[in-house]
Amino acid sequence: MREQGVRRLAELKSRQWKDLFLLSAAGWTLILILIHQGVIAASSYFLTRLIEAFQAGTDYRSYLFEYLLAMVLPYLPGCASLVALQAWINQAHRRFSARLPEAIFGHTGKHNDNALREATEAAYSRNSFAALKDYLTFVHQFATLCLNSVLSIVVLALLLPANLLEGYMVSVLASMTLILLLRPGVHSLSTKTETALISYGDALSQVWDNSVLGNRYNFELWNNYREQLASKYYRQSNKLQFLKQAGNLALALISLAPTTYLILVAVQSKSAEPILIAAIVVNLTRIFHILNSLSGLVNQILDFSAMNARIRVMMSPELKFDDPSHFPDKPRGEIYLNGAPIHEYKSVVEIVRSCSHGRFTIQGANGAGKSTLLQVLKQALSGDAILVPSHNGKLRWRATGIEKSTGERAVGHLLEISEHPDAKYLLLDEWDANLDAANTKAINDVLRNFSQHKVIVEIRH
Incomplete structure (x- = not known):
């Protein structure tokens, strides 16, 4: 059983990556x-060549034109990438919102699992879009920082002393070592x-009934419960942010120190050529921007654990639907089918x-197992x-019937079902609860007609 769970988790992770990244917008x-x-990385190259040509007294206009283009053109693909990102988010959410219902469809035995219901509904309706976005x-930001660092270093390696590239590599290795040390704690x-x-969030969603009704007893219980969960969340989030920012500070020092030292050595060297000093000075801002990008990049690697954990928590309810549902073989109490006692569900x-x-009518005491029989x-x-x-307010019907009474809506729903060709059996749980005599009679007449060509199994209030 454990091996099956591990295999299912691996399948879910694999599909998670496919659903997120195997998309045209991605x-x-x-x-x-x-x-x-x-284009941004190329601007450093054109600027350096521009300075060299200017100092040498040669024609620098072509480099100036190319430098200006490299400063202006990035706005086009930069803005377009954000438009493509929104399309990517929408495609990923569409795929997730279509796949989850299919994965949980028909798990009737899970219907009364309120904890699983709340987790699934929260992940699906409230958290999924925000988490995916x-x-x-x-x-998007990670790819931007990564390409910014890599491409800029490639360009600057063509322009600046080799030891500066070596210093950058030392910074990268030291930063990655620190990440490996911090990652388990950040992930946990x-x-x-x-x-x-x-x-x-689940506690906050209970605010309406516990506050608006004005029951001081329920309100205080809920408020204490909310405060306990609030303290737990705030404490965990503060710890997480402190650990990440402590790591970020250490990463900044690690990434800046080696290259800063090498730049000072290169500039102070008596044998340094003026053109080399000029190239370093011209690109100094770019060099430190790259080093800051490295710090941001490795910090985002730490954040990746947090983001990945959020996605996995969002998808975790689907795993719980793989657990088999075991119904009891017989009712817990005395229940009857058209007046005859039911000893085991299989016979029914x-x-x-x-x-x-x-038409079959099931009757019996509350908690005896009537609803379980329907499942x-x-x-x-x-x-x-x-x-x-019995509680079916969230079931979707063609006719919303907002302006109709409860009984009129129930009749309309039954008429919809009658038009469904695959519905050979109709299972109704206490359809007559909270209905007046007139509506009860109207629905009863509809069911009597249905029973001429369909099988009706009903629990009567």
Whole structure:
């Protein structure tokens, strides 16, 4: 069982990468970033050649023109990459929002798992777009910084002393070593922080009933619960930010120190040529910009653990649907099918499945196992059955019926089902709850007509 879970997690991670990166908009975004940063890196080359030609007294106008173009043109691919990024975010969210419902469809046994329901609904409706947007925006920034550093170093390596490139490589290696040391702690804290945020958000979503009704008892219980979760989330997020910024400060020192030392040595050397000093001075701003980019780049690698943890938490409910649902073999109490006692669920499945039409009424005490029987029937009958639970306000129908009464909406829903050719069985859980006598009679008449050509299994209030 554990091996199956590990294999399923690996499959989910693999599909996560495919769903996020094997998209047309992703390719266009990365191509535009490459063009954007390539032009920016070329500006250092043209500027250096411009200074050399000017000092040598040769024609420098072509280098000036190329330098001006390299300063202006990056805006085009830069802006276009942000447009492509939004398309990328939308494509990724569309794929996620289509895949999750398919993955959890038909897991009838999970319907009453309220904790899983809340986690899934929060991930799907409230957190998914924000998480994907933050994640892919982070990837955009990471790719920008990475290409900025790499391409700029390639250009400057052609212009400046080799030992400066060596100093940069020392900075890279030292920074990566620090990242390896910090990453486990950042990943652990990131996961804890995201989990705490989901629990805190769930508590905040309960504000309406616990506040508006004015029940002081419920309000104080909820408020204490909210404060506990708030303290836990704020504490975890503060720890995470402190660890990341302490690492960021250390990374900044590590990345700046070697190259700064080598620049000072090169400038103070008595044998240094004026043209070399000029090239270093001209590119000094660019060099320190690259070093700052390195610091930002490796800091983002630390942030990647936090972003990845958030995506995994968002997708984690899907894993829980892989756990098998085990229904009991018999009811917990006394329940009846058309007045006859039910001793085991299997016999009811066989009876219902053998009928082409008819009406069965399930009765019994609360908690005896009536609703469980409907779920057992739904799982056994699969796509041939439509199950309408007692609390079905979120089920989608063609006619919204906002202006209609509860009874009128219920009649309309039943008429919709009657037009569905694959609905051979209709499973209704306490459809008559909270209905007046007139609406109860109207729905009862509709069900009586349906039972002439469909099988109706109903729990009566």
